[in-house]
Amino acid sequence: MNGTNLFKIALRALANNKLRAFLTMLGIIIGVASVITMLAIGQGSKKSIQQQISEMGSNMIMIHPGADMRGGVRQDPSAMQTLKLADYEALRDETSFLSAVSPNVSSSGQLIAGNNNYPASVNGVGTEYLDIRQLTVENGEMFTEADIQSSAKVCVIGKTIVDNLFPDGSDPVGKIIRFSKIPFRVVGVLKAKGYNSMGQDQDAVVLAPYTTVMKRLLAVTYLQGVFASALTEDMTEYATNEISTILRRNHKLKATDDDDFTIRTQQELSTMLNSTTDLMTTLLACIAGISLMVGGIGIMNIMYVSVTERTREIGLRMSVGARGIDILSQFLIEAIMISITGGIIGVIIGCGVSWIVKSVAHWPIFIQLWSVFLSFAVCTVTGIFFGWYPAKKAADLDPIEAIRYE
Numbered sequence: 001m002n003g004t005n006l007f008k009i010a011l012r013a014l015a016n017n018k019l020r021a022f023l024t025m026l027g028i029i030i031g032v033a034s035v036i037t038m039l040a041i042g043q044g045s046k047k048s049i050q051q052q053i054s055e056m057g058s059n060m061i062m063i064h065p066g067a068d069m070r071g072g073v074r075q076d077p078s079a080m081q082t083l084k085l086a087d088y089e090a091l092r093d094e095t096s097f098l099s100a101v102s103p104n105v106s107s108s109g110q111l112i113a114g115n116n117n118y119p120a121s122v123n124g125v126g127t128e129y130l131d132i133r134q135l136t137v138e139n140g141e142m143f144t145e146a147d148i149q150s151s152a153k154v155c156v157i158g159k160t161i162v163d164n165l166f167p168d169g170s171d172p173v174g175k176i177i178r179f180s181k182i183p184f185r186v187v188g189v190l191k192a193k194g195y196n197s198m199g200q201d202q203d204a205v206v207l208a209p210y211t212t213v214m215k216r217l218l219a220v221t222y223l224q225g226v227f228a229s230a231l232t233e234d235m236t237e238y239a240t241n242e243i244s245t246i247l248r249r250n251h252k253l254k255a256t257d258d259d260d261f262t263i264r265t266q267q268e269l270s271t272m273l274n275s276t277t278d279l280m281t282t283l284l285a286c287i288a289g290i291s292l293m294v295g296g297i298g299i300m301n302i303m304y305v306s307v308t309e310r311t312r313e314i315g316l317r318m319s320v321g322a323r324g325i326d327i328l329s330q331f332l333i334e335a336i337m338i339s340i341t342g343g344i345i346g347v348i349i350g351c352g353v354s355w356i357v358k359s360v361a362h363w364p365i366f367i368q369l370w371s372v373f374l375s376f377a378v379c380t381v382t383g384i385f386f387g388w389y390p391a392k393k394a395a396d397l398d399p400i401e402a403i404r405y406e
Contacts, residue, residue, distance in 0.1 A: 006326065010333040013306070024302045025342035027295025028382070032346025032375045033353060034288035039371040040354040042281025044364035049273045059230040060132055061098075061239060062264045063247070065222070081222040082251060082260040088126075088226055090246050097231055097239035100128035103210045104225040107217040111206065112178040113165035120161060122179055122206045124213025125227070132229040140173040140188030148209040151216065155184040158203035159192040182216055184208060236265050289378070295342065296382035299335050303390035307331065314394055315403035328395035335387020336380065343379035347372055 014021045065082040088103045095101070105124040110117050127142060129135070143154045157165075157172065166172045172186045184206075193202040214220055230239040240263050247261050307314070314327055351367060358365040 006330050006333055009330055010337060013310075013330075013334055014337060017306075020302060021338060024298050024338050025295075025345065027291065027298040028339055028342030028379050029295075029346040029349060031288065031290075031292030031295045032343050032379050033350035034291050035285055035375045035378075036347060036350030036367065036371055037353045037357070038284035038288045039281060040350075040365045040367045041357065041363060042277060042284055043368055043371070044358075044366040046274060046277040046281070047366045048364035049277060059233045059236055060266045061228040061230060061236065061243065063226040063228065063243060064262045064264070065224070066260065066262060081220075083223040083226060084221070085223065087247055087250050088223060090250055091226065091228065091243060094246055095228075095239070095242050097235050097242050098228050099231050100131045100229040102126035102129040102132055102227045103223045104129075104227055105210055105213045105218060105220070105223055107180070107213055109180050111161065111165060113172075113175065116165045116167065118161060118164040120204060120206055122155065122184075122208050122213055122217065124210035124217075125207050126210060128229075129207065129227060132227045135193070136191040137188040138191040139171070140186070143187055143207075143209055148211050151211040152209060153182060153184050153212060153216070154187045155206050155208040156188040156190060157186055157207075158190045158205040160201055160203040161206060162189055179206070180217055233267070236267055240265060292375075292378055292382055295379070296339075296386040299338055299383060300386040300390060302338075303331060303335055303387055304393075306334070307390050307394045310394075311397065312403060314397055315399045315401070318397070318399040319403060324395035327397075328391045331391035331394050332384065332387050335391065336383045339379050339383025339387070340376075343376045346379065347376060350375070 063083065085103065088101065091098065092101045102125045106121050107124075108121045109119070111120050126148065127145060130137070130142060137156060140156070142156060143152065146152075147154050155177070157177075162172050165177060166175070172189060175186050176183045177186060178184070190203070190205065190207075195201055210223075228239070228243065230236040243263060244259065248257075248259065251260055253260065317327065318324075351372075354365045354367055357363050
């Protein structure tokens with residue numbers, strides 16, 4: 001019996017039991033749609049995190065005073081004062097793998113402009129901070145090196161600060177805002193960046209010369225951190241080694257001494273977040289894959305029922321010359337047709353649900369072509385795997401016993 005006839009017979013058998021065939025497909029449909037949707041959500045989250053990290057500067061390096069905390073032990077206050085301006089100047093002048101370096105000090109308090117106020121932090125930074133964090137001045141200008149040298153009371157503010165201190169829509173450039181009773185003249189407004197992947201508002205920022213914050217707000221001589229940017233992302237490791245060498249020399253640390261500073265890179269953050277996202281995506285896919293397994297068991301169950309119901313039909317076919325391989329192929333084709341049809345419908349529904357989630361819930365969604373092919377391939381293999389045993393059972397029936405079956 002040729003393949004065309006076997007296909008027609010299988011199609012006719014499914015058409016005679018449309019509802020049962022559809023209900024059998026339902027497990028496959030739900031499984032494939034679930035896998036595609038879950039993978040799309042997981043991959044979308046990963047893409048979103050990568051984009052957010054890229055916007056923050058994928059080659060950014062953060063240097064903090066004090067060694068890593070171990071076992072939850074609080075650092076001694078003196079250990080958090082190990083970074084000095086001399087360290088920043090050494091990094092700025094001596095490194096060959098850094099494109100930009102900026103000190104960082106911060107003071108929290110209340111910003112006041114007229115009758116409006118807003119809680120915020122003033123970050124004392126250098127002029128290269130914008131390049132490191134990939135920030136852009138949209139209105140006005142960045143403060144200058146001359147402002148840093150003179151500890152000028154000037155600042156650059158973000159969009160959130162503008163909206164809260166100047167709700168009437170007036171141009172803030174040239175206006176005076178107060179922080180801890182000290183007046184700051186606004187010289188520029190940063191271009192809006194929105195929220196990052198950790199839910200932090202990147203526009204609730206106030207930047208001022210680091211000398212101003214150190215002398216006028218904090219009255220300290222040490223830095224709370226140093227931000228730097230490697231020449232390229234591939235050179236980040238070389239840059240961190242160079243930074244470590246310079247700081248250890250400046251701090252006169254012996255070979256046996258531990259670092260009294262901590263270096264963090266965006267690559268570390270990216271790797272950590274990506275591994276977490278990949279784990280969650282795998283878990284979601286495994287949970288969704290259970291539906292495919294349930295769908296496969298449903299196919300096996302229905303094929304068993306079909307073999308039992310059509311035992312006499314099988315006996316008659318075999319008595320007029322049908323071979324065991326023909327009977328096996330007939331039932332196997334039925335199982336594969338159920339599986340493939342359910343897979344196609346599942347792919348369409350999965351892509352549709354992903355689009356709905358993106359449109360309604362505004363979640364980041366990214367459907368990868370391999371996830372569609374993988375889901376479709378798995379459901380096809382499921383059909384073959386779970387359809388084989390019932391089909392083999394049908395092929396092994398004795399024709400005489402089959403014809404006598406009631």
